Amino acid sequence: MPTYVVMLGAPGAGKGTQAKLISERLGLPHVSSGDIFREHLKNKTELGKLADSFMSKGELVPDDVTIAMIRERLGRSDCSTGAVLDGFPRTPAQASALAEMLGGLGGKVDVVPFIKVEEQELVRRLTGRWTCRANGHIFHETFNPPRQAGVCDHDGSELYQRSDDEAETVVNRIRVYVEQTAPLVAFYRESGVLVEINGAQSIDQVTADLLAVLPPVGE
Ligand code: AP5
Ligand code: MG
Numbered sequence: 001m002p003t004y005v006v007m008l009g010a011p012g013a014g015k016g017t018q019a020k021l022i023s024e025r026l027g028l029p030h031v032s033s034g035d036i037f038r039e040h041l042k043n044k045t046e047l048g049k050l051a052d053s054f055m056s057k058g059e060l061v062p063d064d065v066t067i068a069m070i071r072e073r074l075g076r077s078d079c080s081t082g083a084v085l086d087g088f089p090r091t092p093a094q095a096s097a098l099a100e101m102l103g104g105l106g107g108k109v110d111v112v113p114f115i116k117v118e119e120q121e122l123v124r125r126l127t128g129r130w131t132c133r134a135n136g137h138i139f140h141e142t143f144n145p146p147r148q149a150g151v152c153d154h155d156g157s158e159l160y161q162r163s164d165d166e167a168e169t170v171v172n173r174i175r176v177y178v179e180q181t182a183p184l185v186a187f188y189r190e191s192g193v194l195v196e197i198n199g200a201q202s203i204d205q206v207t208a209d210l211l212a213v214l215p216p217v218g219e
Helices: 015-026 033-042 046-054 063-074 092-104 119-127 165-183 183-190 203-213
Strands: 002-010 030-032 082-086 107-116 131-132 138-140 196-197
Touching: 002 015, 002 183, 015 030, 015 082, 015 107, 015 203, 030 033, 030 063, 033 046, 033 063, 033 082, 046 063, 063 092, 063 203, 092 107, 092 183, 107 119, 107 183, 107 203, 119 131, 119 165, 165 183, 196 203
Parallel strands: 002 082, 002 107, 030 082, 107 196
Antiparallel strands: 131 138
16 A cells, blocks of 8 residues: 655744755655745746636645546656655645545655744744755755855855745744634644654754654555
């Protein structure tokens, strides 16, 4: 049976950082809705332009286009053993669509690590984040600095600051998270798949806590 992990947490909680690490450890693809939208934007596709009109304000991209995009991504052959989802689902409608999609693929949401971090810390993390242009590797100028400022340790590409990491947009993203995404915590808790992870620890310690609760792949 395929294995599906859904990373849940506020903007800046560390979903992307941890999803990259655990997807490598589990040998599952990292499926990040935000990264896919940013890739579309880089390639100047219609979807990229549409998504940017929401992302730049810190609002959610409409459910219908987001769901269709993830459905297509999870249907690809590299996801046949499962995926680590990061940033999707983000609304109750997306969570229902995901359950239906995974059912069609012979699977289900197996575990939902919910990475908890205080709001003040989220703002510090996002305003100091630097992201790699080529592959979305994530750094922080203080908490996880690259070896050479402005250059990705992993692929040598340029590091940039996301336009939605500007302080005013960050505040709106957190508000949108509280209103539209936080209800998923109760939803997945009631389904019995939610696991709370203390995100206010070192990156390595958070990874260790995550690996301790993740299911073995392919069983
Ligand atoms: P998305 O790209 O998903 O952004 P987000 O959810 O706001 O989350 P972030 O990527 O900002 O944070 P993260 O939790 O991944 O943290 P990270 O690991 O980078 O979405 C962007 C936009 O796209 C949305 O606003 C929306 O418009 C649209 N969108 C995406 N999905 C959508 C959907 N499903 N529906 C509708 N619209 C959608 O870490 C942050 C920083 O902290 C980094 O600098 C990192 O180095 C540092 N850090 C990480 N862990 C630690 C630690 N333990 N200690 C210290 N520093 C740490
Ligand atoms: Mg992210």
